[in-house]
Amino acid sequence: MNRPIRFTFKKMLEKEGYTVFTAANFAEVKEHIQGHEFDAVISDILIPGTNGLDILKTIKENSADVPVIMITGDPNIFTAAEALRQGAYDYLSKPVNRQKLLQVTAKAVEKKWLTNERKRLAEENKAYQKNLEGKVRERTQELEELNFFINNIIESIPSIIITLDLEGCITMLSANALSLLGRQNKSEVIGKTYQYIFPQKLARDIDKIIQEKDWNISHECQLENGATIGYNVSLLLRNQQEVTGKVLVMRDISEKKKLENELIQSEKLATLGLLAGKIGHEMGNPLFGILGYAELPESKYPQEEDLKHIVKQALQLKKMTRDLLTFSKPKPPQIASIDINSILKETIKFLKEITGQIKYHEVIVEYSPCLPPVMGDEEQLKQVFMNLLINASQAMKGPPEQDTLKVTTALDQQEKKILVCIEDSGCGISPEDIDRIFSPFYTTKGEKGTGLGMTVVKEIISKHQGHIFVESRLGQGTKVRISLTVQQQQ
Numbered sequence: 001m002n003r004p005i006r007f008t009f010k011k012m013l014e015k016e017g018y019t020v021f022t023a024a025n026f027a028e029v030k031e032h033i034q035g036h037e038f039d040a041v042i043s044d045i046l047i048p049g050t051n052g053l054d055i056l057k058t059i060k061e062n063s064a065d066v067p068v069i070m071i072t073g074d075p076n077i078f079t080a081a082e083a084l085r086q087g088a089y090d091y092l093s094k095p096v097n098r099q100k101l102l103q104v105t106a107k108a109v110e111k112k113w114l115t116n117e118r119k120r121l122a123e124e125n126k127a128y129q130k131n132l133e134g135k136v137r138e139r140t141q142e143l144e145e146l147n148f149f150i151n152n153i154i155e156s157i158p159s160i161i162i163t164l165d166l167e168g169c170i171t172m173l174s175a176n177a178l179s180l181l182g183r184q185n186k187s188e189v190i191g192k193t194y195q196y197i198f199p200q201k202l203a204r205d206i207d208k209i210i211q212e213k214d215w216n217i218s219h220e221c222q223l224e225n226g227a228t229i230g231y232n233v234s235l236l237l238r239n240q241q242e243v244t245g246k247v248l249v250m251r252d253i254s255e256k257k258k259l260e261n262e263l264i265q266s267e268k269l270a271t272l273g274l275l276a277g278k279i280g281h282e283m284g285n286p287l288f289g290i291l292g293y294a295e296l297p298e299s300k301y302p303q304e305e306d307l308k309h310i311v312k313q314a315l316q317l318k319k320m321t322r323d324l325l326t327f328s329k330p331k332p333p334q335i336a337s338i339d340i341n342s343i344l345k346e347t348i349k350f351l352k353e354i355t356g357q358i359k360y361h362e363v364i365v366e367y368s369p370c371l372p373p374v375m376g377d378e379e380q381l382k383q384v385f386m387n388l389l390i391n392a393s394q395a396m397k398g399p400p401e402q403d404t405l406k407v408t409t410a411l412d413q414q415e416k417k418i419l420v421c422i423e424d425s426g427c428g429i430s431p432e433d434i435d436r437i438f439s440p441f442y443t444t445k446g447e448k449g450t451g452l453g454m455t456v457v458k459e460i461i462s463k464h465q466g467h468i469f470v471e472s473r474l475g476q477g478t479k480v481r482i483s484l485t486v487q488q489q490q
Ligand SMILES: Nc1ncnc2c1ncn2[C@@H]1O[C@H](COP(=O)(O)OP(=O)(O)OP(=O)(O)O)[C@@H](O)[C@H]1O
Pocket: 387, 391, 392, 395, 424, 426, 427, 428, 429, 437, 442, 443, 444, 445, 448, 449, 450, 451, 452, 453, 454, 455, 477, 478
């Protein structure tokens, strides 16, 4: 544009507060734009020394964001459109009045300001994001280390740790919890409700603890598999206030329990030993007399039921005395070669025909035909079978046709052992009680039982270096298996 117009535009714009630089030709334009950041450029499309579109290109190369307003004398639509295509912000056709000039300039300056602002914010945002990423990385590492540390502690202590959320779903567990739960992988249990995952008895006990809010109190639970678990349930708190779940800390205390029981048992046995000696001694002689006096008339008057009862009761007392005497200073066992089948036959006959302690029951017997002899005390082994058969018979209270008492003998060739099995279809024993049946004085028969029968059985069998195993299901019956070592060939 020519000088007067440049001057007029400069005046008009400066009056509005803009700082204005003018250039008369392309060389001056280049000089100005070097190292300057303009908010807007207003240029004639025809400028001495070059084409207006070249100016636009040069300015854009130097600073892509600056809005360039082109002024065209001849409103040649083609040139204007070309200018816009090449990045011009707008164009003004001559003659340009003040209002139009100010309006377009203001818009262009505002656009530049907005572009600058957007850039600044983008940069700020980028820096902030970078900073944030750094902080997140740092915290993640800290958390990973903490997590590793906590996991290490959890996996190193022998206690089993399990956490539950508010709904009772398992959220975390130590590796040693898996064997308690009978699982292989944590993924099998995480997210599942403890009632479905825990052994039934433990789940029931924990339900109760949660209902009764028995937090932080030590509990014990004997599981279905016989193991004993010591545990407590605590609340899981966030900021020591908000309850977010529960934490269970458990320990397998089976071994400790076993030792405790053995201690109690041996203390009981020691007391029993003293007592037994005294009672056995005091009762032995009068009992011998009663039996002698009663058996004589009984054989004379076999139809007299009362006499039979006297003999039966006296024999029961004799058995009890004998049980007690096993604990007092025991007489040395009379070791001899014994045929197990025949002492079983004799014992069953005795209990059916003499004492009547096996009533109604049809005894199914399956004796192995080729049992080698065992070395043992005949009287004591008879006592073992008698106690077991009486227990089996007493456990069966159903109609006679439904009761089965089965006695089998077998030979384990490989192990060189004789196996005796006495099986009944009686009331059975619950898993919690099965270990207690060998404890002295443990009985569920009230006044009718002394609770010594099984204690005596165990004592005699272990003296014979044998083993006893009891399997039972409540309401279905009991199987007692005894193994005795076969007599070595001389
Ligand atoms: N075959 C069985 N079926 C069911 N319960 C049994 C059986 N054998 C033993 N028990 C349980 O074990 C307990 C202890 O048995 P044990 O023989 O030691 O004493 P008892 O039979 O009660 O009395 P006793 O000293 O007169 O024999 C019994 O009271 C009973 O509860």
